[in-house]
Amino acid sequence: MEHRSEADTALKRLGWVLGLTRVGILAERVTRAFWPLWSLVFLVLAALMMGVQDELPLEAVWTLAALAVLGALVALVAGMRGFAVPTRADALARLDATLPGRPIQALMDHPAIGERDAGSRAIWQAHQARMAERTRAARPVEPDLRVSRLDPFGLRYIAVLALAVAVLFGSVARVGSVAEMAPGSGAALAAGPTWEGWIEPPGYTGRPALYLNDLEPGTLELPEGSRVLMRLYGEVGALSVAETVSGRIGEVPSASEPEQDFIIAQSGNLEVLGPGGRVWRIDMIADAAPKIVINGSAEVSGRGEMTLPFAAEDDYGINGGTAVIALDLGAVDRRYGLAMPPESRPVVTVPLPLPITGDRAAFEEVLIEDFSKHPWAHLPVTVTLSVEDDAGNVGQALPEALLLPARRFFDPLAAAVVELRRDLLWSRENARRVAQLMRAISHRPEDGAFKKETDYLRMRTILRRLEAYSTRGLDAEHRDEIAEALWDLALKLEEGDLGSALERLQRAQERLSEAMKNGASDAEIAQLMQELREATEDYMRELARRNQQDGEEGEEQQLSENSMQMTQDDLQRMMDRIQELMEQGRMAEAQQALEELQRMMENMRVTQGQGQQSPGEQAMEGLAETLREQQGLSDEAFRELQEQFNPNAQSGQSQENQGYSGGDGRGEAHDGTGQGRGEGEEGTAQGQQPGQGELEDRQRALREELNRQMGNLPGQGTPEGDAAREALGRADEAMEGAEDALREDDLAEAIDRQAEAMEALREGMRNLGEAMAQQERQGQQGTAENQGNAQDPLGRSAGNRGPSGTDEGLLQGEDVYRQARRLLDEIRRRAGESARPEAERNYLERLLDRF
Template sequence: MLNHEHPFRFRLSALARARAAAWCVLTFERLWPRVITCVLVLLMLLSLTWFGVFNYLSYWPHVIVLWALLFIAIGSLLFISGFHFPSRHDIDRRIEQASGLKNRPLETLYDKPVNDDNNAFAKALWAEHQRRMAGELQNLKTGVPETGMTRSDPLALRALVVLFTVTAFAYSSGTSGGRIADLFDFSRPVNLSRMRVDAWVTPPAYTGKAPLYLTESNLQGAKIPEGSKVTIRLVDGGDATLKLHDKQTGKTENIGALEEHDTTKTNSRTFETILLSSSELTLKTRHYEKNWNFDVVVDRAPTIRLTKEPGRILNGSLELNYALDDDYGVEKAYVEITPTSSVKETGLPLYDAPDIKLLIPRGGKGDARTVQDVSIHPWAGSEVRLTLVAEDGAGHQGRSETRTITLPQRNFGNPLARAVVEQRRLLALNTLSRDRVLDMLSALTLRPEETINNYTHYLALRSIWTRLRLAETDEDLKNVADFMWQTAIGIEGDNVNQAEKNLKAAEAALRDALRNGASPEEIERLTEALRQAMNDYIAALAEQQQNDGLGQKPSEKAQNLSPDELAEKLKQLEDTAKLGNHTAAEQLLNELEQLMDNLQVSRGGSGEEGSQTSEMQKQLDKLGDLMRKQQETLNDTHKLEDERERGEKTPEEYRKDLDDLKRRQDELQQELKKFDKDLTDKGLKSGQGLKDAENKMDKSGQALQQGDAGGSADQQSKALDAMRDGASKLMKEMQEAMKKNGNDGKNGDGLSKDPLGRKLGSAGHQTEKNGIPQESDMQRARRILDEIRKKLGQSALPDSEKEYLERLLKFD
């Protein structure tokens, strides 16, 4: 420690700075020779990296070069083991030597004499000596570091390494330069000049959208349908990775590359992913990164709605009119039918609901109509809930409003066939009603000589009874139900049903041909098949209406087609299809199908005879309505009796329901009396059947008043049979009157109309425009097509012109 610090305080700061500088110089001189090797190796490593050498090395050469240089660099650090920091004495000696100081003044400042504690003169003398030495401490220096590298590297080769590093650093800023991160990137090398990236989006097939190739103009915010498949193919891209960032959830996931089965394409990688929401894709490889942003358009669920109430058309089928809508078109539509609560209570139905597939218009959207014959299904005549369901290609469903309807059933004119079908329906809806059906079948065959005219029918009924009694499984019961339907058809006859099936098949075949672009020869063949099927159906329908005991009530939808009108309609359809306008042809087919569904075969009269026939038809309609009401009353009576037997009705409720049935029965009796009186006033013969029906109704009312629902039901059944006999006689009288009348197919104004109600000219040509080519247009188009075909037959035509003419022939 300095003696008398105050005189030398002004020199202490300079001395401290000199000592700090000397410490750094000495430390550098001792450390640099020991670390120079490590530094040079690391500079070489960085130089190789910046020159991009590691971008061209495969995995093992990369690892060997990297770890070899790192091993040398780390191994050279072993020389540091002999390194020690400079002491104060070393620092002072360095300053004294660099500053040219003699007699070691710095050491004198810290020295003191030996055994001078009691000698004042010695202390003063030593202090004066220190002051003089301190006075020499002017302009202290540390000197330039001397590492001795000139002796170990006299040629200064180390400077080449530095120059090499500086050059590499400058080179790294170019397109071929490397990065420090490449040192530890062991993925496959990538040559960006040879790398190729192809990316495209394939929308779902049901959308009808064309694939979208991703270019620079649509990398950001490309709008694609939901469920689109994005494909990215990378050639010579090394070990690239693809990441998907979902913008909606914020999650990021890695997309793996597909396995390449083609061994010749080992340098390519393919990524595929399905996008369900707006996302961002990022492709990364060495020195390359690319982003794609996609705005996914959500696929809306389809909509379907009823445009008309479901109903039964004249031929007995279920008619459904509906409208479909979807952003890309509906792929599939069907009807969902569920039983009402009253049907569910029956417990164990044998059959599933009817399977009804809905027709889909062109493009998967728009108005459509489907007619389905459900009359043969065991549920026919039951109350059900009906819902239309539409489904698009993505599996989204849309549902219409639910309607409660009664499924149309076939009208059987033969009472025996009608009874068999009714028992079949009861058995199909509830397997527990087997005993009741057995009793009813026994009752039907109790007196066959009075009720069954055909012995074959009697044997069929007994066979049904035997099969039903021996049935043990549901499959056995289904076989019995099917046999009951076949028996009913055999009793009634099935000409119309078979003809209608053939007609529907012909219509479906022609529709498919129009949609698939069939040849003109195929269109002509299918049109001829449709013409024959329509003729057979009309003949069968006419025969049925002549044989039925009751005529059907005329409908506003009913269409009367003459043979000439039908032939003209078919010819127009065929010509339109041959001209290539398949859309208009399909429209004509739909209109013709609707006309046939509502066809009513009859012969109209004129004058007094026509008026009489019309009046008789009205009376038959009234009688049919009375029979319907009587049948409903009979059904309610059976239902009330069953509920009483099951204990579901209290005596008070049972009595109240009996009174209500009694009131309805009395009203029906009064209506029948009024109907009989009206027939007599109009000079029509009612026959004894209606008189007997009045008596049976009166007995039925008395039985209800006495609380005998079973006896009332028997009388009501007899009343129905009597009304049928009266209706049969009245129908025969009407048929005789109809045979005397004719129908000229003209309207009151003397002008013919087509089946759609449009006026025709004198030559039968249309005079109104309804979106379907007129006769003159069709003739002109035919001439043009003939000229095109002749032109195509010339061999000297250029290929481009031939292709153009062929496209004209295929135009739809």
């Protein structure tokens, strides 16, 4: 029996392990048998802690209570039927299953045969010794508490979550209130009546809620609109609420109602009458109306956007605001097109901008809107700003009387077109007058009123449409259509065709001159001045490119008596001087300086050294040629459109309105020959109108040429070069649209798409010019760094002078005196600057004394 004693000893050593394993099995069986019961208990307890019984009717509470008790009994009975207390054998089997070879079962076994054989006994003892050794590694088995197979919908987790929410946001004290609902229960009466109360200020105030049971009697300062919630428990009538803060009239609920809810609308008293009652004095903090003021004058940007600064404040925060613009009809100068009674138009209402982040209790903002296309542009209006807070209070600023800021047109013809558009929008009764004025303006286009034939053609097209609509009665839709066409024409006249650098420069100079004459604002002057600077830079680059091209062709470049050589710095100083005079209000001197700049630019020739054209210059030249060809196609499409509107007109009778055959020996024939015909010349082609197939083919060829040029465009990888490619891609799409429109004989659509293509071409050329300028600056910087060996004995760079001992690079003729005069003026200027060191000024004065 020695081997049995070893087995019993090994099993005794497993006592605590077996005990813990048995407890784990018990937890498993309890969890699996009674999880519906404890889930139901958790849900009921969570509902009671959240006060559901206080919100539902008494009948509903008892019905739910009966269902909960019934469900609990069912769950309990089902759990008891499936529950069995684990035995020691269950624990041994569970533990033995976790050990290799089931050693515990081996220790409890007996040999079936050979028990009397000494050899067999020895083998059996050795086997049990090994099994006993394996039991030393036994550890308590962890219980498996998973019941997902029994609860596939996770109802137990919902119950646990509900209980957690109730613990955080509910109250255990509320569970006892369900006992007071029992019929004939005297527990509540024995404990006496009780009450609870809360005060919730409006959310926009940011103040916390107050629990009245924690507040001692006294004075409370509360915002207007605070909500008071009172609950009375116990016998009805034992407690009541008396208040004078709500200002309620009419049908008021009883003071002894178990639950009372009202809003603080005035100062007064709040009192709970009865056992444990209290009284508070409520001082209401009135919600003040917001305030808003206009804290600056309205201004207009160069693009026509109105900027109106304002400041607003409120005790808590502003929720929104609007600006209302109304026509001040009494202040309008009722003359010309405004003499007619205006058509009724609603006031203009725009939302005010609010801070995106930060406090809205006090802030300053700027209203930015563009009213350039509105019929009231530049007319007297009243602007009224108003703001509203979260409580619904509205604050309003005093109406501001002003002329509605909008874009100004400095070109006289563009300004006239805009005025005609305003008259048409003022009243449709002005249609006849507008048509007469348009006829008068376009009567003799050869006198120079129109700088471009296309502008004249556009005006005549608009005129015919206006007259056609007027004969049938001009309605609002057609009026707006004509007004939009007039606006586009005015923009075209004002901004001009910027395809040519010289034309853009002249346009910028004319607009700046007109702005100075008409008293433009500082912002408008600054923008026009910037346009002049950019146009001048473009013109200088174009002159440099053309002069270099002329030099390659072997043409000799001569300077006439009136020609001058100017550097970019000279032009920059002159424009800085013009802007300085304008800022000082010396418009007459600024106008004179601008005229002098114009004369210099007309006489200026820029000379460049001989050399090959760079890829960028070749690309610019090719794009310029493409732009000119596209402009020519657009002009021909306009002429064909005009003659479609007036098929009986004789071609070529107006110098600014050439027909298909050119007329009077001017222009190109539309038949593809390119030969103009005089008015006395006859031929089979005269009077023929070719179809749009020819224009379509030329448009397609031009688009293919643009695609070829895009493939050789320099500057790839740079922001400017990528922007140029993107703009040229838009031009390609617009050309394709024009080609499709020509194929469908839709000339109006083709002209619009051709205009888009030209604008995209100009943008691409500007971006390409910027890319070339950037590369040139980088190249000059690198060249300057590598010219350290080209220095004179004093260590100064030789610059662009010729070799020492030669006359190469020196000024010749009267240029010597002009350069000497410029140097002398520069010395005088520097000598008069007191900020320079005294030694330098003494040296400059000695130079002046000597020369």
